Amino acid sequence: MLALTDVAVVVMAVYGAHFLRFGFRDEPLTVGDTIVELEIGYLITSTLFVVGWLLALQIFGTRDAEVIGGGSSEYRRIADATLRVFGALAILALLFQVQFGRFYLLIALPSGLILLIASRWLWRQWLNRQRRNGRFMQRAIVIGDRDKAGHIAAQIMREPESGIHIVGAVTTHGSPDPLLNRIPVLGDFSDVLEIIDSHSVDAVILSTADAITPKHTRKFGWALDQKRIDLIVAPALTDIAGPRIHTRPVAGLPLIHVEYPHFEGRQRVAKRVFDLVGSLALIVLFSPVMLAVAIAVKVSSAGPVLYSQERIGLHGNPFRMLKFRSMMVGADDQLQSLLDQQGTSDRPLFKVNDDPRITPVGRFIRRYSLDELPQFFNVLIGTMSLVGPRPQREAEVALYDDDAHRRLIMKPGITGLWQVNGRSDLSWDDAIRLDLYYVENWSVTNDIVVVARTLSAIVRPTGAH
Structure with a gap:
């Protein structure tokens, strides 16, 4: 097709x-x-x-x-x-x-x-x-040490669009209990070929295991070739995109070279040019919409049209982020008490479910992300980017662990992987994982893809509060 x-x-x-x-x-x-x-x-x-x-x-x-x-x-x-x-x-x-x-x-x-x-x-x-819906999937089993096999299975099952359906695991040692409480352990490596035949497997995902020697791996690959079954080798690398991975054969070993992420020189210039051109074009394109939203906000409730809030940007430097006002005046003073009532004051994502501070017009513009249109001007002056990690408050950043601070090496974005993968419905761990993945694997092509996916997320809004 x-x-x-x-x-x-x-x-x-x-x-x-x-x-x-x-x-x-x-x-x-x-x-x-x-x-x-x-x-x-x-x-x-x-x-x-x-x-x-x-x-x-x-x-x-x-x-x-x-x-x-x-x-x-x-x-x-x-x-x-x-x-x-x-x-x-x-x-x-x-x-x-x-x-x-x-x-x-x-x-x-x-x-x-x-x-x-x-x-x-x-x-x-x-x-x-x-x-x-379960169609066009490769039936696969994961082979390796129990912990590594479980980690690989969890990562794959996180994205059903990958086209891989994990039907079971073959572990080299450990408990026979199901992995992740739902993936059956089908046996050990000595019976793997019989297991493959009995479960109609299309692919085998092989992780590292001390019990599987290079000689075993080579013979196992030959056996899979005869059965026309795909062999997928999964190294212990997480959230690293393909362009950073290069395979080079050395003395018969397929060595994997992993490039460190670089965001300097021409990469920084390319992203800034993308932001400048994109923000100018979008300001012109959405100027009638911004005018209509400004009028609606002004006539519907008392207070200013625009709302600015301090957020933490590049390298931990604060900046004022612009939005159309979607809440009643003085809403910030009520945030802590609402979080305490909700029991989430100790979590880095400060979101209130069924927030009573939001105005009727504010609820509509937040649902379709219209309140964020003034951030195009943040992008224009250079405090934000069109695509990047989620912009967060100082109190949220104070709850970061060491890993989460790495997301601050790039400017926060109007949109990002967090925006197109669930928005406010994401857990804190998932939000950080997506932001770190973006920082580690940034490219102009990926930015264009995220912007395109954002349009789809706005048209079919889910997870917007």
Whole structure:
């Protein structure tokens, strides 16, 4: 289905550009000082263009099972294949002095790339819905020491969209009790091949274990190859994205090199440029909405339109975060007593369920995140970023442990992984895990993906208080 969709999109983009530029007529191409008529017209060129584009999508593995359905690698491969096709086209045009119509290319490139990514995103939403219902899943068992197998299973089960269904575990030693109180221990490593056959396993996830020697692992891999069962080796690395991991064979060992996260130099400049361009564009785009919200806040309750609150930003430095006022005046003075009544004053996420301080208009604008629109100006002046860790109060930061302080090496964001994965419904541990994952694996591509997912989260708001 992805292949059919790719064909439809590329044909639509290329021949759509041809139609908008030339209509239904064919046009000759200018090569040097000569005119090549029917032999190489734009219709033939468009056909070759379509074929080359589709071949590039295949060659660059944009439909590989390892990348579809999750992560940003699928989108990066599509962008890489598309840009290389147009780069090759530009080189050929320069070598043979072919005068391509600029308008023709300016339509085909961006429209095709946007439609390809949009179509893949739509298919991903469909696939994720199917996987949440238990379809299109790989049946897998986890093999290794009990603690490590349990950790791997917990991480995988946290995301059903991964497409892996853990049917059981094979441990090398320890208790036969179920892992995580729900994953049965099917036996030990000596019986693993019989266990695989009896449970219709599609994949085996192998973690490190003292009892499994390199010789055992090699023979086990050969046996799985004969059975056409995937072997997945899970190292003891958590929350590290693919671009930071590089495998290099040394003396027959597949050594995994892990790059440390760097956020300096060109990375910092790239993020700032993304924030500046994005915030300016969004301020212009949402200016009518901001005006309407400002009027609604002003006429619905007494008090100022804007509300500013001190939050902790980059490197622990405080800043004033802007929002449309969604609560009654003096709401901050009531926060501690409400948290005490709720029994959550000792937790870093200061959220009040069924908050009585919120005005009727405030409840609506908070539900759809309209109260956060003035934060575009925070981004513009550089105290916040479009995407980043959750901005928190000083009292919340005071409850951080050592790990949580690492999230302060980046500016807080208007949106982030916490916004698109549950918002206020997240536990503190999950919120910190997502923020640390973002800090450790930041990229412009991931920022674009988060912004796109934020639009979906706003349209279908869940976890907004």
